Amino acid sequence: MNMRTDIYWESINKFGEELCGDSVEIVRSPEKTILVLADGLGSGVKANILSTLTTKIAATMLKDGATIEETVKTIVSTLPVCRIRKIAYSTFTIITVDDKCNCHIVEYDNPPVFLLRNGQIEKINGVKREIAGKKLTETRIKVEENDMLIAVSDGVVHAGVGGLLNLGWQWENIAGYIEKVSQTETTPKSLVRLITTVTSNFYLDRAGDDATVAALKVIRPRRVTVFTGPPQNPADDGRVVELLMGEPGVKVVCGGTAARIVSKSCGRSLLPLPNL
Numbered sequence: 191m192n193m194r195t196d197i198y199w200e201s202i203n204k205f206g207e208e209l210c211g212d213s214v215e216i217v218r219s220p221e222k223t224i225l226v227l228a229d230g231l232g233s234g235v236k237a238n239i240l241s242t243l244t245t246k247i248a249a250t251m252l253k254d255g256a257t258i259e260e261t262v263k264t265i266v267s268t269l270p271v272c273r274i275r276k277i278a279y280s281t282f283t284i285i286t287v288d289d290k291c292n293c294h295i296v297e298y299d300n301p302p303v304f305l306l307r308n309g310q311i312e313k314i315n316g317v318k319r320e321i322a323g324k325k326l327t328e329t330r331i332k333v334e335e336n337d338m339l340i341a342v343s344d345g346v347v348h349a350g351v352g353g354l355l356n357l358g359w360q361w362e363n364i365a366g367y368i369e370k371v372s373q374t375e376t377t378p379k380s381l382v383r384l385i386t387t388v389t390s391n392f393y394l395d396r397a398g399d400d401a402t403v404a405a406l407k408v409i410r411p412r413r414v415t416v417f418t419g420p421p422q423n424p425a426d427d428g429r430v431v432e433l434l435m436g437e438p439g440v441k442v443v444c445g446g447t448a449a450r451i452v453s454k455s456c457g458r459s460l461l462p463l464p465n466l
Contacts, residue, residue, distance in 0.1 A: 192289035192290070192411065193287075193289055193290075193291050193335060193408050193409065193410060193411070194223075194289070194408075194409055194410075194411045195218070195223040195287055195406050195407065195408060195409065196377070196378055196406070196407045196409050197216055197223070197225060197378060197404070197405065197406045197407075198377075198378035198379040198382050198404075198405055199214045199227075199382060199402065199403060199404035199405070200382050200383065200386045200402070200403055201214070201386075201400065201401065201402040202345070202386060202389060202390055202393075202397050202400065202401040202402075203397065203400060204233040204234070204345075204397050204398065204399055204400050205393075205396040205397050205398065207233050207234045207400070208234075209234055209235055209237075209238040210237075210238060210400050210402070211229065211230045211231075211232065211233045211234065211236075211237025211238055211240075211241055211400040212227065212228065212229050212230070212237075212241055212343045212345070212400045212401070212402035213227075213228050213230070213238065213241035213242045213244070213245045214226065214227050214228075214245065214402060214404050215245035215246060215248070215249040216249070217249045217250075217252075217253045219253070220289065221288055221289055222286055222287065222288040222289065223286070223287050223288075223406065224248075224249055224252050224253060224284070224285070224286050225284070225285045225286075225341070225404060225406050226244070226245040226248045226249050226282060226283070226284050226285075227245070227282065227283045227300065227341045227342075227343065227402060227404050228240075228241040228242075228244035228245045228248075228280045228281065228282040228283075229241060229280060229281045229282070229300060229343040229344060229345075229400065229402070230242075230244070230279075230280045231279040231280060233399065233400055237400065239270070240269055240270070240279065240280040241280050243265075243268060243269060243280070244265055244269070244280040244282050245282075247261065247264055247265050247268060248261050248265065248282065248284055251264060252284070252286065258284075258294075258296055258321070258328070259321050259322075262298075262321040262322050262324060262326070263321065263322045265280070265282075266322040266323070266324065267322075281298050281299035281300045281343075281344070282296075282297075282298050282300060283295070283296070283297050283298075283300045283303060283341040284296040284297075285303065285339055285341060285406055287333060287339075287406065287408065291332055291333050291334065291335075291408065292330070292332065292333075293329075293330070293331050293332065293333045293339070294328075294329070294330055295314065295316065295327075295328070295329040295330075295331075295339075296326055296327070296328050296329075297316070297326065297327045297328075297329075298324055298325075298326050298327075300341070300342075300343060300344065301342050301343070301344055301346070301347050301361055302314065302327075302361065303329075303339055303340065303341050304339070304340040304341075304342075304364070304365060304368060305331075305333075305337065305338075305339055306337065306338040306339075306340065306368060306369075306372055307334065307336075307337050307338075308336075309369060309372055309373060310369060311365040311366075311368055311369055314329050314331065315329070316328055316329035317329070333408050334408065335408055335409065335410055336376075336407065336408065336409070337407070337408045338372075338378065338381070338405055338406065338407045338408075339405070339406045339407075340368065340381070340382075340385075340403065340404070340405045340406075341403075341404045341405075341406075342364070342385075342401070342402065342403050342404075343399075343400065343401055343402040344399065345389070345397065345398075345399035345400050345401030345402070346359065346364065346385070346389050346401045346402070346403060347359055347360060347361055347364065348398070348399055349388075349389045349392035349393055349397075349401065350392035350393065351398070353392070353393075353394060354392050354394070355392060359388070359389065359392055364385070367385070367388065368381065368385070371384050377407070378405035378406065378407050381405055382403045382404070382405050385403045386401070386403050389401050389403070412439060412440075413437070413438050413439030413440070414439055414440045414441075414442060415434060415437040415439065415440070415441050415442070416442045416443075416444060417430070417431075417434045417441070417442070417443050417444070417448050417452065418443075418444035418445055418448055419444075419445060419447070419448060420447045420448060420451055427451045427454075427455065428455050430451070431451060431452050431455035431456065432455075434452070435456070
């Protein structure tokens with residue numbers, strides 16, 4: 191059976207900034223899911239512009255069939271140059287998962303992606319390559335049902351530097367935390383919220399950098415078929431119900447007339463709703 195994805199992400203703004211310097215873009219189609227997380231240089235408005243440009247360009251080009259080489263070259267040639275630092279720069283993580291469980295990960299200067307499988311974090315070994323002067327890490331793997339890929343910006347691994355943690359919340363420590371909480375928290379939403387909460391706590395709720403966590407889980411699709419409103423021709427009632435019952439997964443019937451049609455065709459009684 192073809193697989194789908196469940197995705198959730200959250201960001202923490204750098205303390206005192208109204209805009210986040212990190213951006214996330216998600217593109218879905220029946221064939222694949224693309225998740226892009228970008229971290230713009232610095233913070234505030236400039237960083238937000240850099241990261242937003244990066245995510246929009248990457249997601250749009252890859253969705254339309256561009257190669258990673260074409261995409262990176264376009265990003266590099268498009269980003270505006272910072273007048274102070276004289277560099278145009280946004281780090282990024284790109285995760286693509288298709289419906290056959292083929293996964294393609296491209297990372298540029300962001301912390302390595304966490305692969306959570308069967309309650310354990312597995313190290314992903316990518317290949318180093320250079321495109322348009324940028325040194326990237328590229329990985330191709332087969333993912334499995336219930337695998338979760340977790341991408342973070344460097345604001346997460348730097349949480350607590352010089353404060354509660356001398357060296358920050360390092361990658362290995364985050365991996366250990368994910369393994370621990372994943373024993374009870376199995377959805378992207380619950381896991382991301384826990385990680386961002388701990389990140390904020392390490393910053394004492396005054397984040398020294400923008401921090402973003404995005405999680406993508408490989409799931410088996412759940413199918414629902416809805417029947418609402420009777421057919422225009424009453425002679426088609428039986429055929430419509432036959433089509434409905436032949437569909438896989440959950441069936442939902444909306445409306446009294448539609449319910450009576452299904453009840454009559456299937457020979458099953460309608461039950462009144464209990465008083466609430």
